[in-house]
Amino acid sequence: MLRALLIDAAGTLIEPAEPVARTYSRILAGFGHELPPESLAPRFAAAFREAGEPDYPAHPAGDLAERAWWQRVVARTVDPRGRTEVGEEAFHALFEHYAQGRAWRVLPGVEAALAEATAAGLVLAVVSNFDLRLHRILAALGLDGWFEQVVTSAEARARKPDPAIFRQALERLGVAAGEACHLGDDPIADIAGAQGLGIAAIAVGGVHGGLAEAIAAALPRGN
Secondary structure (H helix, E strand, C coil), X not given: CCCEEEECXXXXXXXXXXCHHHHHHHHHHCCCCCCCHHHHHHHHHHHHHHCCCCCXXXXXXXXXXXXXXXXXXXXXXXXXXXXXXXXXXXXXXXXXXXXXXXXXXECCCHHHHHHXXXXXXXXXXXXXXXXXXXXXXXXXXXXXXXXXXXXXXXXXXXXXXXXXXXXXXXXXHCCCHHHEEEEECCHHHHHHHHHCCCCEEEEXXXXXXXXXXXXXXXXXXXC
């Protein structure tokens, strides 16, 4: 019997309010890095894809590992060859910008979809590869009240598809893997990751539709 929904954050509940490359270009220009958005867009995509995993063993606090990971992403976005120093102030400005609710927007239909799931008697949790800024962001966007738990990779010290982050969410909610369904937009991190622990998973986005459609597919027939 389905008792809980685990839901991804970025790309499923929320997305940046403007293209990342445009934001980077504007903020970095204030620190002497004149980089047009069209050059930053592919660099950011490559840096994000190739940055590897946060070094949790090197940092007692998982959030510091996530922050160091983002420093690598920003540095490689500014200069993939590593010859340009970004500077702590420039990085801090970018990092803090994305801690603000105004840097994000709630995807269409999300709140109605969460209301439907709650009305069906399900408990909800966010399971996200994100640092502790996510708690502040969800609160600023008025989404935090929908969720019984918010589990970030910073707190779990593990990123999806690692089963450890899903396991922590299940433990916090007090449900078994067979009683949960995970909804997310990444076929590896979200879908394969959840299924690897025996959690049902439904893709969000693309041909599969948004969160409302995914929740409708997850709900037992008759709800």
